[in-house]
Amino acid sequence: MSERSRNLPRRACLSVPGSSPKMMAKAAGLGADMVFLDLEDAVAPLEKEAARGQVVEAINTLDWGEAVLCVRVNAWDTEWTYRDVIDVVENASERLDELMLPKAQSAADVQALDMLLTQIEKVTGRKSSVGIEAQIETARGLINVEEICAASPRMQGISLGPADLAANRRMKT
8 A cells, every 4th residue: 555556557467476485586577467376265374474475485585576466365254364464464575466365245344453453553663554455255345345445444346256256155166
């Protein structure tokens, strides 16, 4: 949510598994408008803890150019979310622009992330705020999309996850 990233285009968004240092290194040089380093679906459960450190290393050492740099954390209904947020934001440089929150279902989901980010930024002395991009992947999230969008001044974007939404509604993709 830095002034640098607030107005940058997001025409091409590249998703990269946070468990693959090789793929993250390649992604840094591809010129996408936005890159999100994925700790959610692209990372196997047994690799999630190690992936956090690999994502922080990639943020801190690779040249991401002008790309909006984002990390997709796990959804609030998992045991990994809080540690994803704390480990990444406490240890990543100011180059981290935002976190992507999957399966946002209500304003409360975004507000909880906002409060946790505020606490981490205060403790670490971070100069720029970390933005939030919410992913709508359930019928409940779709119903509450307006309140989700208005839930925090950190909100930078919103995206629809059509495959998870279809699965949530037991529809074919």
